[in-house]
Amino acid sequence: MFRLQESLPSRQADLLQQLRNWLASHDALCVAYSGGVDSTLVAAIAHEQKGDAAVAVTGVSPALAPHLLEEARAQAQWIGIRHQECPTRELNDPDYSSNPSDRCFACKRELHHHLQPIAAAAGGALVVDGVNLDDLGDHRPGIEAARQAGVRSPLAELAIDKAAIRQLSSALGFPWWDKPAQPCLASRFPYGESISAERLKRVGQAEAWLLARGFPRVRVRSQGLSARIEVPRDRLDDLLALNAKEPLVSSLLDLGFTSVSLDLEGLVSGKLNRGL
Numbered sequence: 001m002f003r004l005q006e007s008l009p010s011r012q013a014d015l016l017q018q019l020r021n022w023l024a025s026h027d028a029l030c031v032a033y034s035g036g037v038d039s040t041l042v043a044a045i046a047h048e049q050k051g052d053a054a055v056a057v058t059g060v061s062p063a064l065a066p067h068l069l070e071e072a073r074a075q076a077q078w079i080g081i082r083h084q085e086c087p088t089r090e091l092n093d094p095d096y097s098s099n100p101s102d103r104c105f106a107c108k109r110e111l112h113h114h115l116q117p118i119a120a121a122a123g124g125a126l127v128v129d130g131v132n133l134d135d136l137g138d139h140r141p142g143i144e145a146a147r148q149a150g151v152r153s154p155l156a157e158l159a160i161d162k163a164a165i166r167q168l169s170s171a172l173g174f175p176w177w178d179k180p181a182q183p184c185l186a187s188r189f190p191y192g193e194s195i196s197a198e199r200l201k202r203v204g205q206a207e208a209w210l211l212a213r214g215f216p217r218v219r220v221r222s223q224g225l226s227a228r229i230e231v232p233r234d235r236l237d238d239l240l241a242l243n244a245k246e247p248l249v250s251s252l253l254d255l256g257f258t259s260v261s262l263d264l265e266g267l268v269s270g271k272l273n274r275g276l
Helices: 010-024 037-053 066-079 103-121 133-137 141-148 162-171 197-211 233-245 248-254 271-275
Strands: 029-032 054-060 082-087 126-128 219-223 226-230 259-262
Touching: 010 037, 010 162, 029 037, 029 103, 037 054, 037 066, 037 162, 054 066, 054 103, 066 082, 066 197, 082 103, 103 126, 103 141, 197 219, 197 226, 197 248, 219 271, 233 248, 233 259, 248 259
Parallel strands: 029 054, 029 126, 054 082, 226 259
Antiparallel strands: 219 226
16 A cells, blocks of 8 residues: 555545545456546556556557656556556547547547457456546546546546645655646647647657756647747746757757747646637
């Protein structure tokens, strides 16, 4: 069992016990595991409670940034859970590649199409995900696809929100407790603009360039062949200073963008949902 490295308020301690009890009450568990803070907490407690009767499965496609896959692998090894990677082919589905406002429904439908046989082979495991209470108030079409596939969301069902997830992860000593949210690369494109493996790769490479230079929270939004960089407002000056020292613009142009700009509003998660 993971031991607490720091004390928890009684409310959070109770939530942790509820999560342990919830996951322990099922014979076998298959965790839809992205490597984010949410699904990693579920995977960790699932392994703690069920041992080899728990497996974490990561859907792998061009929409998953390579560094996030590496982090998912490392975190799964750290917590000790069995980890399986599953190639998904959502780009072959026009309901995804045409990038409608419910694109995430097609993505999760594809993922859970593959997870169901994996769960069946793992002893009829229940598929669970990392959807939390806060997610229920956001534009998340993928939640409905998961629900239709019979997936359960213990964090949401127990009313555990993002702040509590980070607090629990920190208290349990998970080094990634403050890891920034990293939506899939498809979220960088305005709805209605088609998505391809080439476009996803270009955005991923641009963000990797900035990540390697000390910007862990970054989005490179892509409209046509234009790149618009978002970093937190308190890092705007840092990005401008970087541009004065390193070939930021030319590096992104070399990737195939035709123009590069900086969003002066700063990083806002889900910004492209404003038009819905």
